[in-house]
Amino acid sequence: QVQLQESGPGLVKPSETLSLTCSVSDYSISTGYYWGWIRQPPGKGLEWIGSIYHGGNTYYNPSLKSRVTVSVDTSKNQFSLKLTSVTAADTALYFCARIIAVANLKGFDVWGRGTLVTVSS
Amino acid sequence: QTVVTQEPSFSVSPGGTVTLTCGLSSGSVSTTSYPSWYQQTPGQAPRTLIYSTSSRSSGVPDRFSGSILGNKAALTITGAQADDESDYYCVIYMGNGIWVFGGGTKLTVL
Numbered sequence: 001q002v003q004l005q006e007s008g009p010g011l012v013k014p015s016e017t018l019s020l021t022c023s024v025s026d027y028s029i030s031t032g033y034y035w036g037w038i039r040q041p042p043g044k045g046l047e048w049i050g051s052i053y054h055g056g057n058t059y060y061n062p063s064l065k066s067r068v069t070v071s072v073d074t075s076k077n078q079f080s081l082k083l084t085s086v087t088a089a090d091t092a093l094y095f096c097a098r099i100i101a102v103a104n105l106k107g108f109d110v111w112g113r114g115t116l117v118t119v120s121s
Numbered sequence: 122q123t124v125v126t127q128e129p130s131f132s133v134s135p136g137g138t139v140t141l142t143c144g145l146s147s148g149s150v151s152t153t154s155y156p157s158w159y160q161q162t163p164g165q166a167p168r169t170l171i172y173s174t175s176s177r178s179s180g181v182p183d184r185f186s187g188s189i190l191g192n193k194a195a196l197t198i199t200g201a202q203a204d205d206e207s208d209y210y211c212v213i214y215m216g217n218g219i220w221v222f223g224g225g226t227k228l229t230v231l
Contacts, residue, residue, distance in 0.1 A: 038222075046159075046167065046210050048220040059218025062122065095166060106214050107157035107172035114166050 002027035004096050004112035012090075012119050018083040022096030022112060023076075029054050030074040034099035036108065037070060037081045039092040047092075051099055052079055086119045093117075123147055125213050127223035133201045133230055141226045142193040143211030149192035155214040156194035158187060160207045161225075167210065171196060198228075206230040 008020035022035070029035065036051035050060040050070040060068050064083070072079040083090060094117055098110040124146035133139035143156055150156055152174050159167035169178040171187035174194065184199045194213075198205055211223045 034218075036220075045225040046161075046212075046222040048212070048222060051218060051220070057218075061219070093164075100172065101214075104152075104155075105173050105176060106155035107169065108159070108167075108212065109169050109172065109178065111166040111169070 002098065002110050004098065004110060006094060006096050006112045006115040008115060008117070010116055010118060012086055012117060013121050014087055014119055015085055018081070018086050018090060018117055018119070020081045020094055020096075020115065020117070021078050022080070023078050024098075025077075027098075028074075029072060029077050029079065034101050035070075035072065035079045036097050036099050038095045038097060038108070039090075040095070040114075041089070041092045046095075049081065049083075049094075088119050091117065091119045123215065123221060125211065125221045125223035127209075127211060127226045129224070130227045130229070133198070133205075133228065135201060135203060135230055137201050138197065138199045139201060139228065140190070140195050140197045141209055141211075141228070142190065142195050143213070143223050144193040145213065150189065150194045150213060152189060154194070156187070156189075157212050158185075158194075158196045159210045159212070160205075161210065162207050170209075201230050203230050 003025040037049040052070045067084045069082040093114045095114045096112040097108045126144045158171040161167040175187040210225045
């Protein structure tokens with residue numbers, strides 16, 4: 001059963017870069033699927049941040065595009081998120097997820113447990 | 122930017138049936154929007170319920186079903202149980218790799 005686990009600093013200073021990694025177990029990223037990041041500010045709803053295909057094609061939320069980079073490291077079976085110039089509004093629970101996007105089947109099918117990132121000095 | 126709309130809250134009696142909807146601020150939701158549905162309790166990861174309008178995720182009981190009703194996607198829960206009390210999110214595929222989540226519906230079972 002594929003499992004995803006987020007990791008990274010829980011506290012980031014304003015104006016700095018948030019960096020998170022999602023480690024994938026029991027499935028090789030290089031086999032296929034898309035891989036994505038979603039966040040949830042405290043008490044609010046889910047927001048898709050960006051996705052990457054195992055081959056490297058990336059897709060970003062237009063509202064975050066100028067600050068987001070998603071990358072994949074198939075040798076480590078991980079994918080990563082970088083969000084630059086963070087503010088308090090970027091404080092959120094960050095999830096990674098596997099995304100099905102084949103033929104007529106699309107959706108987020110496996111989720112990590114999430115990691116809380118707080119932006120504060 | 123297109124907004125995905127959901128009822129902020131809904132309530133259902135135990136054993137009852139409830140239908141939550143997912144629409145667009147501009148336009149209609151169709152099967153080619155590939156609407157999917159997720160259940161979440163606070164602080165936990167979302168649980169995938171439905172992909173691509175009506176395909177049930179593995180292990181999800183058949184009392185959860187998805188459909189298109191008019192110009193919206195719909196999630197119907199039949200025989201509501203106490204542990205169905207959660208937040209429910211839909212997400213719409215906008216094309217070109219872009220996804221937009223709805224604001225979520227808080228379902229109360231009472």
